[in-house]
Amino acid sequence: MSTSASSFVTDLVCLSCGRRVPEGNVQTCGACGPEGILDVKYDYDRASTTLTRDSLSIRDRDLWLYAELLPVSPAAEKPPLHIGWTPVYAAPRLAKEVGARRVYLKDEGRNPTGSFKDRASAIAIMKAQEFGAATVACASTGNAASSLAGLAASVGLRSVIFLPEHAPVPKVTQLLVFGATVIKVRGTYEQAFDLCSAACERFGWYNRSSGTNPYCVEGKKTAGLEIAGQFGPSVPDWVVVSVGDGCTIGGIGKGLSEMYRMGFIQRMPRLLGVQAEGARPLVNAFESGSDLVPTAADTVADSIAVGKPRNWRRALAQIRGSGGSMVAVPDDDILDAIRITARLGGVFGEPAGVTGVAGLRKAIRSGIIAGDESVLVVITGNGLKDIDTARKAAGDPVSIAPDISSLEAELAERGVTFP
């Protein structure tokens, strides 16, 4: 079944050389190689005939809501899991703590496998089915893989995951629970990535590796479309996103731009991209104005420990186009963000999930974001994804003898008063 004919996609354009590529089973630009990230283009005029406020009001609220702006046929059968349309919470105590007028948290940890990556994997499995692949594969240190494994399981596709040696145990456990074929590669992430690409070519598997697949970013875009839908005219001044490969912020920026272009919002929020100090190649490129230079990647936030981001052009174009900015934060600030996001906002995020909160605080202190502006932070992954780091941030419980005087002594020790 070919579903592409009935979608609103026109073609793809290389973000590096501008070449146009027809829609189909492509990964990167043939002329530019892996550097040639492709961007999916749509017929917005045709899309706007059916994508209207009235038609939206009667559709299911999930990832598939803005069907005309996705690279899949609106009529194609979707996976059974609920993905997207994640909740947005006002966090007034967190706002006070960081010094912003208004802070909202969009909890992506509520997606079926606990991270933002489900948005991309949903599109990947649709494309795999469209292109007739029975197996999907990716190289990943964590969320992209667990997400692909979960979504593949939900529709009966096989998944093969290439892991570099170090990956957090909970994420690896997710893969195994979902029945993925998990291959640990003795080597770097780059080597796992290259092996995955070679295997997909050899065996005809569909490749969902982060950063290069042109359709995955269209799934990530849905968070941007949604932010416009959830806020409407009161869209926040800033949207803050943690950055690894750059697809998440690039996708969210694209989604917001499309909503602006189609008249659903009257102004574009500015994008703040946040990286960890130990893995800040995109911040360097943003500050210097030159092309990306790969760096080391050493941070507690494993999901953004990317030294050689693949989608840097898209990320920088979206951030600059929005009049936005970038900051880097040390690991200690990320640990602090785990605590304050949970204690003052009620949302438990993984390290990369709350890196945006650390970045928000830094951006306010350095005057990038003004104290009277409103900010949405995308909490990109659930805190249970990385328990070891959460414990570093929160400590361990102290045990006492089972009697009231021990309890009183312990409470006094902690300065807890009554009632």
Ligand SMILES: *Cc1c(COP(=O)(O)O)cnc(C)c1O
């Ligand atoms: C992948 C990921 C990111 C960053 O997304 P990129 O597209 O790599 O920039 C941020 N947070 C979490 C939890 C992630 O899994």
